Amino acid sequence: MRRESCVLFLLVLACSVFLSAPTPTFAQSGFSTNPYIQRGLAFYNDQKFEEATSAFLKVNGYARSTLQDRIQAYKYLGFINVILKRPGKAQQYFLELLRLDPKFRINNVLNPPKFVRFFNNVLTYYKAQRDVKIVSLTPEEMPTNQKLVVKLKVRDGLRRVARLTLYYRLENAPRYFRRNLNETQPPQQTSPVAPVVRPAPAVRPAPVVRQAPAVRPAPAARPAPAARPAPAARPAPAVRTAPAARPAPAAKPAARKDDDSKDEDEKDDNKKDDDSKDDDEKETKPKNRVKGKQPSIERYYSYSVPSLLFATQEKGQAYYFEFYVVAFDKNNKKIASLGSVNKPVKVKRIYVETKKEGPKVVATPFYKTWWFWTLTGVAVAGVATAIVVPIILNQPPPTPTTGEAIITIVR
Numbered sequence: 369m370r371r372e373s374c375v376l377f378l379l380v381l382a383c384s385v386f387l388s389a390p391t392p393t394f395a396q397s398g399f400s401t402n403p404y405i406q407r408g409l410a411f412y413n414d415q416k417f418e419e420a421t422s423a424f425l426k427v428n429g430y431a432r433s434t435l436q437d438r439i440q441a442y443k444y445l446g447f448i449n450v451i452l453k454r455p456g457k458a459q460q461y462f463l464e465l466l467r468l469d470p471k472f473r474i475n476n477v478l479n480p481p482k483f484v485r486f487f488n489n490v491l492t493y494y495k496a497q498r499d500v501k502i503v504s505l506t507p508e509e510m511p512t513n514q515k516l517v518v519k520l521k522v523r524d525g526l527r528r529v530a531r532l533t534l535y536y537r538l539e540n541a542p543r544y545f546r547r548n549l550n551e552t553q554p555p556q557q558t559s560p561v562a563p564v565v566r567p568a569p570a571v572r573p574a575p576v577v578r579q580a581p582a583v584r585p586a587p588a589a590r591p592a593p594a595a596r597p598a599p600a601a602r603p604a605p606a607v608r609t610a611p612a613a614r615p616a617p618a619a620k621p622a623a624r625k626d627d628d629s630k631d632e633d634e635k636d637d638n639k640k641d642d643d644s645k646d647d648d649e650k651e652t653k654p655k656n657r658v659k660g661k662q663p664s665i666e667r668y669y670s671y672s673v674p675s676l677l678f679a680t681q682e683k684g685q686a687y688y689f690e691f692y693v694v695a696f697d698k699n700n701k702k703i704a705s706l707g708s709v710n711k712p713v714k715v716k717r718i719y720v721e722t723k724k725e726g727p728k729v730v731a732t733p734f735y736k737t738w739w740f741w742t743l744t745g746v747a748v749a750g751v752a753t754a755i756v757v758p759i760i761l762n763q764p765p766p767t768p769t770t771g772e773a774i775i776t777i778v779r
Contacts, residue, residue, distance in 0.1 A: 402437045404430055408444060417448045424448075439468055450486055462490040467526070470498070497525030500704035502532075502693055504713055511720040516673040518691060520549070520706070525665050530698040532669055535709075536691035538677065544709070545677075549669040549693075678717070689715040 400406065404426045411420035427433050427441040442465035449458035465472055474487045505519035518536070522529055535544040673689070681687050692707030707713040734740050 400437055400440065402427060402430065402433055405437055405440060408441065412444060412448070417452060421445060421448055435468060439465055439472060442468070446487070447483055450483060455486070458486060459490050462487055463494060466491065466494045470494075494526070498528070500524050500528060500695055502695060502704055502706040504706060506713075506715055509716045509718060511718050512678070513720045515675070516689060516715070516717070518671045518673065520669045520693060522667045522669065522695065523665070524667055527665060528697050528703055529667070529695045531696045533694050533696070534671055534691060535694070536673065536689065538681075539688040539690055539714070547671055549671055552668050552670050554666070554668045683721070684719055686716060686718050689717055
């Protein structure tokens with residue numbers, strides 16, 4: 369009985385040690401016949417992570433790889449990058465795994481807690497970004513003189529939408545028309561541009577006019593100094609004796625400095641160890657976007673409804689345009705919708721009568737017409753004639769001239 373209890377105790381102790389290991393690097397043996405999976409597991413057990421990574425990456429290119437083989441390859445690729453403290457790549461591989469199998473979960477008993485915590489954070493982010501939502505940007509009322517354009521915004525964080533189909537018709541029409549939409553550019557928000565205020569040119573200071581220096585008067589001549597008497601001879605200085613040499617100071621013990629330097633080195637080492645631990649913890653943690661804080665990726669779609677659809681509508685009467693939208697993934701599975709067959713989205717079309725206006729004729733100014741200048745010329749000629757003719761007629765006739773003529777005959 370004691371032997372059985374001892375064996376049981378040893379088994380429990382071995383299981384506890386196995387489960388409390390920080391990062392076991394051995395892989396569980398599987399039944400896959402994929403040669404790249406087997407090669408990757410062998411390198412993983414030998415802690416040759418670079419070789420294991422290259423082997424697992426070749427699983428997708430192998431023609432005989434099954435879905436389970438690809439899931440297993442992505443799982444161990446994520447484990448390897450968690451061990452190597454590469455949270456970005458580990459997150460990428462776990463997201464690829466969840467895209468293949470959204471129901472995949474990591475066993476809490478057979479895998480270390482470090483892997484389980486990281487995968488659960490990625491799973492939380494995946495669930496937050498996996499939902500697809502379609503929002504209509506089309507106004508509820510539109511006049512008939514404007515072209516109807518259906519505008520949609522799709523919030524797709526993981527870009528799961530592979531096909532977006534629009535179904536539209538007029539109200540109470542017998543059937544819906546179908547149209548696959550293409551992604552368009554997001555609408556640009558135009559903001560008023562502030563006018564550029566140019567600084568006023570700096571006023572240059574007026575040049576300073578320098579005045580000519582004033583002419584200084586010549587200094588007055590100083591009188592010659594009187595001759596001084598020769599100084600008396602000074603006695604020779606006394607010879608000083610050299611001072612006695614002072615004793616050298618006693619050497620201080622260097623043990624204290626050594627102790628201080630050792631303490632400082634130990635403090636620096638401890639600080640470096642703490643910093644390295646903090647860095648390791650930061651590196652092993654996934655990025656903030658794993659927690660679902662990153663906003664969803666928004667995609668925009670639009671479709672211009674042909675005008676032939678509204679040709680049969682009566683003038684002067686409002687009518688409704690109906691549509692609904694369905695989003696499909698790459699497996700042709702419905703993942704989101706806006707409206708339905710029985711409850712479509714409605715847009716009210718208000719009839720507005722458009723007046724046909726002919727081409728505008730711009731009249732020529734009167735001062736540029738030929739008749740204006742003809743009448744002006746005739747009027748000017750008539751006025752000139754009325755002024756000049758009376759002046760000529762009222763002038764007196766010239767007076768005749770009289771005189772004597774003397775004729776001289778020369779023989």
